[in-house]
Amino acid sequence: MSGKQDETGADGYRPLLFSIAYGMTGSVGDAEDIVQDAFLGLTRARLAGTVIADPKAYMATAVTRLGIDHLRSARVRRETYVGDWLPEPVVVSAERPGPAEHAELADALSMAFLVLLESLSPVERAVFMLREVFGYGHADVARITGKSEANCRQILTRARRRVAEGGRTRRGEAPAARRARGEELARRFFEAAEGGDMDALLDMLAPDVVLHGDGGGRARSIGRPATEPRRVARMLVTGLRRLRMFGLSLRPAWINGGPGVVMHDAEGRVAGVLGLDIAEGRVLAIHSVVNPDKLHHLGPVSDVARLPGK
Template structure:
């Protein structure tokens, strides 16, 4: 296993201060915690090799940003092939933080976590690797076009065209962040929402769901999840009540969390192992989308993963 401890990295402790930014760029491009960490590590190793070969790097931040971006573009080519055969809905690996203690997640060290929402990352899947790189650098991180051109190897004019093309495919409100003064309201809505789901209160749930609510579930063909995206509030409410009823039979507990900067929960089984992560995308004081992850491969960075929800394997 690769040692990812910053102060042991041969690139030096000074450059390690850029890790939060580099991780966030890589995560924005891939939607994967593990892949993002690998890309950052590869970028550091590449810089170390260049320095040992005699290359003088006057701007390590720019060098590393370029390396991570280009590695990410190459990675997305193969990732797209894998996702074409993915079972069910694909959701990004969650970045989780808790107010009451460490989350065991790279989210604590990521920059602009609230800008990398589940909803945005799902939309970014529709972009080409180059479009995604340019969009993330420009829209999420606010890089200027000369920097984007350097990072991607394209001309400034080409980057402007690529961004305009990507911008037409991503709704403007997809990158909007919840104002800090409204986050307490969002947390309170989430508390009432999950209390209603846990208590089987269908009417209360329906009162908090947007008419056009969307319910996504990602089990990756390995864990129990809804078989297809649900667009009906009544069906969504019924599924939530049934799901939480089953969780009670397992002795599951829930812990409030921030998931990619949005309110959500982490569910644990009776032995304290992670069962799932649920994120709420809020819009106009209601729940506009629900993202539920049970795929064990996408939860391992949060701690030991439960086997309670795994699907049986047939040989």
């Protein structure tokens, strides 16, 4: 098989590789850089005469290990992050269908799920992702991470326990049915929020709903997560009313495997993303990302919410 054919075959694994890298980092840009670095490593290995018998396994290993290294350095930066840290949103909409590796992102990588993974160490996160999200066998997880199989089983048990303690995840419903129900609930939810219908909002919010806001010290956002349904509903109504005053509009989108909206200013620039985490017909969490550094991959970014001098 020629090198060009090999390269084409490996290129077909980009959706999987992007999903692994994004699941590790929570960053679209960093995930794309990691995948590109892995492909450069593959090219160098071939030029050095290395025979790659299984390009998929080789690339998955490279991306996972690069992700572990990246996350170790990112942890230091996140300790000094201003406010609530949220992943960069992966958005699929009519206006922005997105490249295949984004559109095929596993539904399991929801905003809420990625936030839960922040409680894990880099190696725990890799083991958990490979086994629970991508279905790798224990032997393959051990090979990819460079750990013994027995050690990986111990790491997985510990990671499962920590994730289970951290919160709920969506399970049990077929993807198509869940999407249809989610989009309908989101439509009613944002109509109620924009219309100031507190009773309708309260009917759709879970008793332990949480509102997260990520401005990163660069844009106006809540300083810490907000809880209690009535408070969350009031903040949503007030916030969306203020956004309307600045000429912002909401466009439905599918965000990290869940329903939500992308906020645009009067010039069509992206001002933020609101994603909903839904289970059993109720909104469990709302994730608002307005940090401009986390929106550039979605297009030109608005300065409506930007803090002075940022």
